[in-house]
Amino acid sequence: EAQVTQNPRYLITVTGKKLTVTCSQNMNHEYMSWYRQDPGLGLRQIYYSMNVEVTDKGDVPEGYKVSRKEKRNFPLILESPSPNQTSLYFCASSLGRIGTDTQYFGPGTRLTVL
Amino acid sequence: GENVEQHPSTLSVQEGDSAVIKCTYSDSASNYFPWYKQELGKGPQLIIDIRSNVGEKKDQRIAVTLNKTAKHFSLHITETQPEDSAVYFCAARRNTGGFKTIFGAGTRLFVKA
Numbered sequence: 001e002a003q004v005t006q007n008p009r010y011l012i013t014v015t016g017k018k019l020t021v022t023c024s025q026n027m028n029h030e031y032m033s034w035y036r037q038d039p040g041l042g043l044r045q046i047y048y049s050m051n052v053e054v055t056d057k058g059d060v061p062e063g064y065k066v067s068r069k070e071k072r073n074f075p076l077i078l079e080s081p082s083p084n085q086t087s088l089y090f091c092a093s094s095l096g097r098i099g100t101d102t103q104y105f106g107p108g109t110r111l112t113v114l
Numbered sequence: 115g116e117n118v119e120q121h122p123s124t125l126s127v128q129e130g131d132s133a134v135i136k137c138t139y140s141d142s143a144s145n146y147f148p149w150y151k152q153e154l155g156k157g158p159q160l161i162i163d164i165r166s167n168v169g170e171k172k173d174q175r176i177a178v179t180l181n182k183t184a185k186h187f188s189l190h191i192t193e194t195q196p197e198d199s200a201v202y203f204c205a206a207r208r209n210t211g212g213f214k215t216i217f218g219a220g221t222r223l224f225v226k227a
Contacts (some may be wrong), residue, residue, distance in 0.1 A: 042217035090157050101146050105157030
Protein backbone atom coordinates (compact mmCIF):
# COMPACT_ATOMS: atom_id res chain seq x y z
CA GLU A 1 0.00 0.00 0.00
CA ALA A 2 1.31 3.43 -1.00
CA GLN A 3 1.71 5.50 2.12
CA VAL A 4 3.62 7.99 4.22
CA THR A 5 4.39 6.82 7.73
CA GLN A 6 5.44 8.88 10.72
CA ASN A 7 6.74 7.85 14.11
CA PRO A 8 5.96 8.41 16.83
CA ARG A 9 2.30 9.37 16.51
CA TYR A 10 2.25 10.96 19.96
CA LEU A 11 5.12 12.35 21.99
CA ILE A 12 5.33 14.23 25.27
CA THR A 13 8.75 15.58 26.14
CA VAL A 14 10.45 18.26 28.19
CA THR A 15 12.17 21.46 27.15
CA GLY A 16 15.66 20.91 25.79
CA LYS A 17 15.54 17.16 25.27
CA LYS A 18 16.53 16.39 21.69
CA LEU A 19 14.04 14.41 19.66
CA THR A 20 13.57 13.06 16.14
CA VAL A 21 10.34 12.42 14.31
CA THR A 22 10.78 9.97 11.48
CA CYS A 23 9.03 10.08 8.12
CA SER A 24 9.15 7.42 5.44
CA GLN A 25 7.40 7.03 2.08
CA ASN A 26 7.23 3.99 -0.18
CA MET A 27 6.21 5.74 -3.41
CA ASN A 28 9.69 6.64 -4.68
CA HIS A 29 8.78 10.32 -4.39
CA GLU A 30 11.48 12.93 -4.88
CA TYR A 31 9.80 15.75 -2.97
CA MET A 32 9.21 15.59 0.77
CA SER A 33 8.10 18.25 3.20
CA TRP A 34 7.34 18.88 6.85
CA TYR A 35 4.44 21.00 8.07
CA ARG A 36 3.15 22.03 11.44
CA GLN A 37 -0.55 22.57 12.06
CA ASP A 38 -1.76 24.98 14.69
CA PRO A 39 -5.36 26.11 15.36
CA GLY A 40 -6.40 29.01 13.18
CA LEU A 41 -3.14 28.95 11.20
CA GLY A 42 -3.63 26.03 8.85
CA LEU A 43 -0.50 24.17 7.81
CA ARG A 44 2.82 25.97 7.67
CA GLN A 45 5.83 24.55 5.90
CA ILE A 46 8.91 23.94 8.05
CA TYR A 47 11.40 22.39 5.60
CA TYR A 48 11.25 20.67 2.27
CA SER A 49 13.51 18.48 0.18
CA MET A 50 13.60 18.31 -3.60
CA ASN A 51 15.73 15.16 -3.61
CA VAL A 52 18.46 13.31 -1.72
CA GLU A 53 20.88 15.73 -0.05
CA VAL A 54 18.80 18.73 -1.23
CA THR A 55 16.88 20.50 1.52
CA ASP A 56 15.65 24.05 2.04
CA LYS A 57 13.79 26.17 4.55
CA GLY A 58 10.07 26.71 4.46
CA ASP A 59 8.19 29.44 6.26
CA VAL A 60 8.89 28.43 9.88
CA PRO A 61 12.27 26.64 10.04
CA GLU A 62 13.57 28.11 13.31
CA GLY A 63 14.33 25.42 15.89
CA TYR A 64 14.17 22.54 13.42
CA LYS A 65 16.64 20.53 11.36
CA VAL A 66 16.14 17.94 8.64
CA SER A 67 18.24 15.55 6.63
CA ARG A 68 17.67 13.58 3.43
CA LYS A 69 20.25 10.86 3.16
CA GLU A 70 17.92 8.40 1.46
CA LYS A 71 15.08 9.05 -0.92
CA ARG A 72 12.43 7.39 1.24
CA ASN A 73 13.30 9.00 4.61
CA PHE A 74 13.05 12.60 5.79
CA PRO A 75 13.45 12.91 9.57
CA LEU A 76 12.60 16.08 11.47
CA ILE A 77 15.00 16.91 14.30
CA LEU A 78 14.35 19.21 17.23
CA GLU A 79 17.73 19.77 18.85
CA SER A 80 16.39 21.67 21.87
CA PRO A 81 12.58 21.62 21.89
CA SER A 82 10.68 24.49 23.46
CA PRO A 83 7.00 24.78 24.47
CA ASN A 84 6.19 26.88 21.38
CA GLN A 85 6.99 23.82 19.28
CA THR A 86 4.02 22.01 20.76
CA SER A 87 2.00 21.27 17.66
CA LEU A 88 0.67 18.67 15.23
CA TYR A 89 3.29 17.77 12.63
CA PHE A 90 2.72 16.32 9.19
CA CYS A 91 5.14 14.88 6.70
CA ALA A 92 4.16 14.89 3.04
CA SER A 93 5.61 13.62 -0.20
CA SER A 94 4.99 14.01 -3.92
CA LEU A 95 6.65 13.19 -7.19
CA GLY A 96 7.74 16.82 -7.31
CA ARG A 97 7.36 17.35 -11.02
CA ILE A 98 5.20 19.87 -12.78
CA GLY A 99 1.84 18.32 -13.55
CA THR A 100 2.15 15.67 -10.84
CA ASP A 101 1.69 17.82 -7.82
CA THR A 102 -0.42 15.66 -5.51
CA GLN A 103 0.99 15.68 -2.01
CA TYR A 104 0.38 12.64 0.16
CA PHE A 105 0.32 13.30 3.87
CA GLY A 106 1.28 11.09 6.77
CA PRO A 107 -1.08 10.53 9.72
CA GLY A 108 0.54 13.21 11.88
CA THR A 109 2.61 13.39 15.04
CA ARG A 110 1.19 15.23 18.03
CA LEU A 111 4.07 16.72 20.00
CA THR A 112 3.78 18.28 23.45
CA VAL A 113 6.79 20.06 24.93
CA LEU A 114 6.51 20.75 28.66
CA GLY B 115 4.38 37.89 2.44
CA GLU B 116 2.31 35.44 0.51
CA ASN B 117 -0.87 34.26 2.13
CA VAL B 118 -4.15 32.49 1.48
CA GLU B 119 -7.32 33.66 3.19
CA GLN B 120 -10.10 31.13 3.65
CA HIS B 121 -13.74 31.74 4.62
CA PRO B 122 -15.76 30.81 6.52
CA SER B 123 -13.86 29.24 9.39
CA THR B 124 -16.93 27.21 10.35
CA LEU B 125 -19.84 26.14 8.19
CA SER B 126 -22.92 24.22 9.24
CA VAL B 127 -25.40 22.89 6.65
CA GLN B 128 -28.30 20.48 6.53
CA GLU B 129 -27.79 17.16 4.82
CA GLY B 130 -28.62 17.53 1.14
CA ASP B 131 -27.82 21.25 1.01
CA SER B 132 -24.81 22.74 -0.77
CA ALA B 133 -21.66 24.05 0.90
CA VAL B 134 -19.32 26.69 -0.50
CA ILE B 135 -15.88 27.57 0.83
CA LYS B 136 -13.97 30.52 -0.59
CA CYS B 137 -10.27 31.34 -0.74
CA THR B 138 -8.24 34.32 -1.87
CA TYR B 139 -4.52 34.17 -2.58
CA SER B 140 -1.91 36.89 -2.84
CA ASP B 141 0.96 35.35 -4.86
CA SER B 142 0.25 36.05 -8.51
CA ALA B 143 2.79 33.36 -9.47
CA SER B 144 0.59 30.63 -7.96
CA ASN B 145 -0.66 28.27 -10.64
CA TYR B 146 -1.89 25.20 -8.81
CA PHE B 147 -4.75 25.16 -6.30
CA PRO B 148 -5.47 21.96 -4.37
CA TRP B 149 -8.20 21.33 -1.82
CA TYR B 150 -7.66 18.95 1.07
CA LYS B 151 -10.06 17.21 3.43
CA GLN B 152 -8.88 16.36 6.91
CA GLU B 153 -10.85 13.95 9.03
CA LEU B 154 -10.34 13.67 12.76
CA GLY B 155 -7.02 12.08 13.64
CA LYS B 156 -5.83 11.85 10.04
CA GLY B 157 -3.61 13.74 7.67
CA PRO B 158 -5.04 15.97 4.94
CA GLN B 159 -6.12 14.16 1.79
CA LEU B 160 -6.40 15.73 -1.64
CA ILE B 161 -10.00 15.81 -2.87
CA ILE B 162 -9.76 18.01 -5.94
CA ASP B 163 -7.34 20.41 -7.57
CA ILE B 164 -7.30 22.96 -10.35
CA ARG B 165 -4.57 24.48 -12.45
CA SER B 166 -4.38 28.09 -13.53
CA ASN B 167 -5.27 27.41 -17.16
CA VAL B 168 -8.67 26.02 -16.17
CA GLY B 169 -11.67 27.94 -14.80
CA GLU B 170 -13.70 25.08 -13.36
CA LYS B 171 -13.33 21.41 -12.54
CA LYS B 172 -15.91 18.88 -11.34
CA ASP B 173 -15.69 15.48 -9.73
CA GLN B 174 -19.10 14.04 -8.89
CA ARG B 175 -20.50 16.18 -6.02
CA ILE B 176 -17.40 18.35 -5.73
CA ALA B 177 -16.43 21.26 -7.93
CA VAL B 178 -13.80 23.96 -7.82
CA THR B 179 -13.85 27.31 -9.60
CA LEU B 180 -10.94 29.65 -10.20
CA ASN B 181 -10.89 33.33 -11.04
CA LYS B 182 -7.23 34.18 -11.69
CA THR B 183 -7.92 37.85 -12.31
CA ALA B 184 -9.51 38.28 -8.90
CA LYS B 185 -7.22 35.66 -7.27
CA HIS B 186 -10.24 33.80 -5.93
CA PHE B 187 -11.03 30.11 -5.92
CA SER B 188 -13.90 28.22 -4.34
CA LEU B 189 -14.93 24.71 -3.37
CA HIS B 190 -18.52 23.67 -3.95
CA ILE B 191 -19.99 20.53 -2.43
CA THR B 192 -23.50 19.61 -3.53
CA GLU B 193 -25.94 17.19 -1.90
CA THR B 194 -23.89 17.15 1.28
CA GLN B 195 -23.81 14.02 3.40
CA PRO B 196 -22.80 13.50 7.05
CA GLU B 197 -19.52 11.92 5.91
CA ASP B 198 -18.58 15.24 4.32
CA SER B 199 -18.14 16.62 7.85
CA ALA B 200 -14.43 17.43 8.20
CA VAL B 201 -11.95 20.28 8.03
CA TYR B 202 -11.24 21.53 4.52
CA PHE B 203 -8.08 23.38 3.50
CA CYS B 204 -7.45 25.33 0.36
CA ALA B 205 -3.90 25.93 -0.83
CA ALA B 206 -2.01 27.82 -3.50
CA ARG B 207 1.26 26.69 -4.97
CA ARG B 208 3.74 27.83 -7.57
CA ASN B 209 5.62 25.27 -9.67
CA THR B 210 8.96 26.96 -9.13
CA GLY B 211 11.11 27.79 -6.13
CA GLY B 212 10.61 24.56 -4.24
CA PHE B 213 6.92 24.05 -5.04
CA LYS B 214 6.08 26.19 -2.03
CA THR B 215 2.52 25.60 -0.90
CA ILE B 216 0.61 28.14 1.17
CA PHE B 217 -2.42 26.81 3.02
CA GLY B 218 -5.53 28.58 4.17
CA ALA B 219 -6.49 28.38 7.85
CA GLY B 220 -9.16 25.76 7.23
CA THR B 221 -12.96 25.48 7.32
CA ARG B 222 -14.70 23.15 9.70
CA LEU B 223 -17.78 21.78 7.92
CA PHE B 224 -20.63 20.23 9.87
CA VAL B 225 -23.33 18.40 7.94
CA LYS B 226 -26.39 17.84 10.11
CA ALA B 227 -28.47 14.76 9.39
